[in-house]
Amino acid sequence: xxxxxxxxxxxxxxxxxELKDIKTVIKQKMPESLYRHSIKTxxxxxxxxxxxxxxxxxxxxxxxxxxxxxxxxDYGKILERQDLQDIVSRNVKxxxxxxxxxxxxxxxxxxxxxxxxxxxINDKEIYNAISRHTTGSCDMSGLDRILYISDKLEAGRxxxxxxxxxxxxxxxxxxxxxxxxxxxxxxxxSKNCTLHPDTSRIWNYICGGYxxxx
Ligand SMILES: [Fe+2]
Numbered sequence: 001x002x003x004x005x006x007x008x009x010x011x012x013x014x015x016x017x018e019l020k021d022i023k024t025v026i027k028q029k030m031p032e033s034l035y036r037h038s039i040k041t042x043x044x045x046x047x048x049x050x051x052x053x054x055x056x057x058x059x060x061x062x063x064x065x066x067x068x069x070x071x072x073x074d075y076g077k078i079l080e081r082q083d084l085q086d087i088v089s090r091n092v093k094x095x096x097x098x099x100x101x102x103x104x105x106x107x108x109x110x111x112x113x114x115x116x117x118x119x120x121i122n123d124k125e126i127y128n129a130i131s132r133h134t135t136g137s138c139d140m141s142g143l144d145r146i147l148y149i150s151d152k153l154e155a156g157r158x159x160x161x162x163x164x165x166x167x168x169x170x171x172x173x174x175x176x177x178x179x180x181x182x183x184x185x186x187x188x189x190s191k192n193c194t195l196h197p198d199t200s201r202i203w204n205y206i207c208g209g210y211x212x213x214x
Contacts, residue, residue: 001039001040001042001043002043002047003043003044003046003047003050004039004042004043004046004067006046006050007019007046007063007067010059010060010063011060011063011064011067012060015060015064018068019064019067019068019071022068022071022072022119023039023071025118025119026038026071026072026075029075029078030074030075030077030078034074034077034078036156037074037154037156038070038071038072038073038074039071040154040155040156041070041071041073041147041150041151041154042066042067042070042071042150043154043155044070044149044150044153044154044155044169045066045067045069045070045146045147045150046063046066046067048066048146048149048150048169048173049062049063049066049146050063051170052142052146052173053142062142062143062146065123065125065126065129065143066143066146066147066150068121068123068126069126069129069130069133069143069146069147070147070150070151072111072115072119072121072126072130073108073111073129073130073133073147073151074107075107075111075114075115075118076106076107076108076109076110076111076114077107079107079110079114081103081106084103084106084107084110085100085101085106087110087113087114088100088106088109088110091110091113092109092110092112092113095109096197098194098196098197099196102194102196104134104193105134105135105196107134108130108131108132108133108134108135109131111127111130111131112127112130112131115127115130125141125143126143128141128143128144129141129143129144129146129147130147132144132147132148133147133148133151135196135198135199135202136148136181136202136206137198137202137205138198138201138202138205139205140177140205140206145173145177148177148180148181149169149173149176149177149180152165152180152183152184153165153166153169153180159183161179161183165179165180165183174209174210175210177206177209177210178206178207178210181202181203181206182203185199185203
């Protein structure tokens with residue numbers, strides 16, 4: 001992976017070992033395609049973190065959290081629908097009725113419980129980034145944005161306009177978030193699937209944060 005190689009100089013040995021251990025576990029538990037997607041999402045996330053958050057002090061922590069979030073963002077997908085629903089209804093507070101039954105979102109909502117249980121990860125920022133990676137939110141941190149974009153633009157993805165979106169992620173990340181969110185809404189509608197009820201609020205939030213630098 002092009003960018004992941006750079007973390008060897010940036011992260012300490014404990015952080016690198018944690019990442020290696022996570023990779024070992026997910027390689028065993030995930031189907032090959034999902035494992036590869038997770039690794040490529042991490043590579044893209046490292047690229048974005050290094051590009052947009054060059055400050056060395058912030059960078060180490062952000063890069064580390066971006067790597068963990070990316071590797072584990074789809075960890076919930078190793079479970080069946082009913083298991084995910086049971087985990088969410090027993091362990092995740094504050095979800096709406098829509099969220100408790102929205103299958104494409106369940107793996108994201110179940111992830112904080114699962115990664116605490118299986119990896120001992122106890123980090124609110126990582127929990128938020130993973131919980132929000134399918135729907136976005138009205139209050140997205142830098143880490144949330146990195147994971148949301150990386151999941152949709154990693155090197156294994158291939159759809160119309162993706163090269164344009166990848167360029168935007170480097171040159172204009174605010175516009176990139178807007179465009180990626182837009183393409184996600186269009187995709188969901190094209191599949192005749194339900195949209196999260198907060199979609200218009202999140203869209204307006206992202207529009208408000210978009211800075212036109214051209
Ligand atoms: Fe994903």
